[in-house]
Amino acid sequence: MKRRPAGSLSSPGRRAKQRNRSMAFVPDFKPPSMIPKDALWFLFQKQKLLTKRDDGRYLIPRSRDIEDLDPRPEPMHFLGLLEGRPCYAGELSPFTDPPITFALKRIRSLFERLEPPLIGLAGLAGQLILWDRNHRFCGRCGQSTRNKRDERAKVCPECGLVNHPRLSPAVIVAVVRDDRLLLAHSQRFPGEFYSVLAGFVEPGETLEACVKREIREEVNIQVKNIRYFGSQPWPFPDSLMIGFTAEYAGGEIRENPSEITDASWFSVDNLPQIPSKISIARQLIDWFVENHK
């Protein structure tokens, strides 16, 4: 079966982004010489992020919050500075049983509960930890790899092979036919909703060619006037969603049964259940609604 992103959801909503524009993050991979008490720790146990409970809210723990955890977590990756505060990614031992003041949460469940820069950093941290786990040994000669000193990469000391964190680009497209939007449901969606179509970019392909191929393969529709809309990191596990709008250019809907269970054209006053506010999929649908009222 062809790889396909879940085609929806993800990081910061636009309004929330504007509200938090002041929370500046400066990415970096070289850690400061000391870990300060107020450093932020993005710690994972399996797929879940360690958060601190605070009166119904969830916070990212600081150095002083994790001092008593047993065993005490070690930093695996330095992420950069959030408002001057160092941020680290690490793993929590499977034997650590965090006290009741903490909660282990899946990132998706925190989308609307963590400030946008924090949810983005949690995604980055989870992505780097997975990359770390999957690249401990050289894929070419089997030797143990080391972190490179001058960039975020792993190098094999034996054969010199360098591996950067993997990123899988995927296009996501709002196709408009007059005053109607193409939406589809896939059995792979984590819910009953309909969304705009998405698919992974293949080697040797431009983004525009990928848009045309995906829409044709999934629903037998041709598109034209492809325009860039925006992008969104989607760390499940390592995608970057690249959004486009496009116009219908021909064909009748014929769903590819291995990809799509149902697809149709929807007008603004006839929309089905759609993805949550934080996704670029929803931003594309909101763009259509704004422009077709």
Ligand SMILES: [Zn+2]
């Ligand atoms: Zn090697």
